[in-house]
Amino acid sequence: MQLDIGKPILDKNDRLAEENRELLDAHGIFMLNILASPGSGKTSTILATIEALRSKYSFAVIEGDLASKVDSEKIKAAGIPCVQINTGGICHLESNMIANALKAFDLDSIDILLVENVGNLVCTTDFYLGENARAVILSVPEGHDKPVKYPIIFQEADAVVLNKVDVIDYFDFNEREFRASLSQINPAAPIFPISATKGTGIKAWTGWLDSIVIETRG
């Protein structure tokens, strides 16, 4: 037996997202929405991304979390402006949370705003925040079948980062199947295998980010 259950549309969130987008455009800020499971390495990837591009761009970060400040403390320790949003149990960021967080930044001094969404391959998908692009991070230990099991989030990604490739030999991760399923679900999204902690692949990933920032900001 199989039961299928629908989902309402999120009009109000989308209207506020457009307002966020207009505000960011007015200040020449590129916003990247970063989506992943808990423990896939979002914060490490953000830190490696900033390290690679900080001589060219000034960064700010919004950290979405249920309750803790673990991640925002790491970002602040790297000298990057960061707002922590504690959702109090809500499984995703919404546009109004971003709108409030933006008030805390000096927008004229930011080129790239990285948004670390709540660790979640499901609910984060439906909430457009006004971002210019979305990156989904999957880590090797989570398994190659995740695009098949969580198709919507991968469908809407502008890029897919495969993190923790340094441990790929210790897992039953079939990279060919992973790429084959992604090419069915989202053939346009480039895939960047990286190790955020070891530095592998960061140049290709940040080269792509640099290129879409240039393209978007004109």
Place this chain on the structure above:
Amino acid sequence: MQLDIGKPILDKNDRLAEENRELLDAHGIFMLNILASPGSGKTSTILATIEALRSKYSFAVIEGDLASKVDSEKIKAAGIPCVQINTGGICHLESNMIANALKAFDLDSIDILLVENVGNLVCTTDFYLGENARAVILSVPEGHDKPVKYPIIFQEADAVVLNKVDVIDYFDFNEREFRASLSQINPAAPIFPISATKGTGIKAWTGWLDSIVIETRG
């Protein structure tokens, strides 16, 4: 800056959960709600659990998933009755979904019903389904800081399974910190380090499950 956002109460779900519980009690069925991130090994743990206890109990499984049938096909291949619930994008199972799924089983022939919730450390927490107990699975590659970052789900666990301990040497997983934070958040919950695919620790975990099933069914 830090923003904190509240959450409404889920009365209707809880009422239906009580109805599920009464129905299950009437048939002497013990229901375990299994919560975890994507890729932490829920299905492998279910298969290992059934294998260890199937000479004593008859099992059935409800598989919650966004869209695919990958997991339920694995369960059916093991000869176990299984209902697949596709939530169509909803990030958790709800009591009404369980109530519908129960209609598909021969309830008199089931001792233990294992419910694999949608892969999610956030939304699944708030939805009581009528279960007798909850187990949260965390896998080593997700990191030892997850109880601190996702406290609510760990707070409400009756047992915590730490899966993929066979690869612990390849990760920066501090088991002492993991246990210390869990003992703060939920000192009563036993912790079972296992490798579902290698069989490590399954005897201790299923011994615990057996003991609460006996205690509950009287």
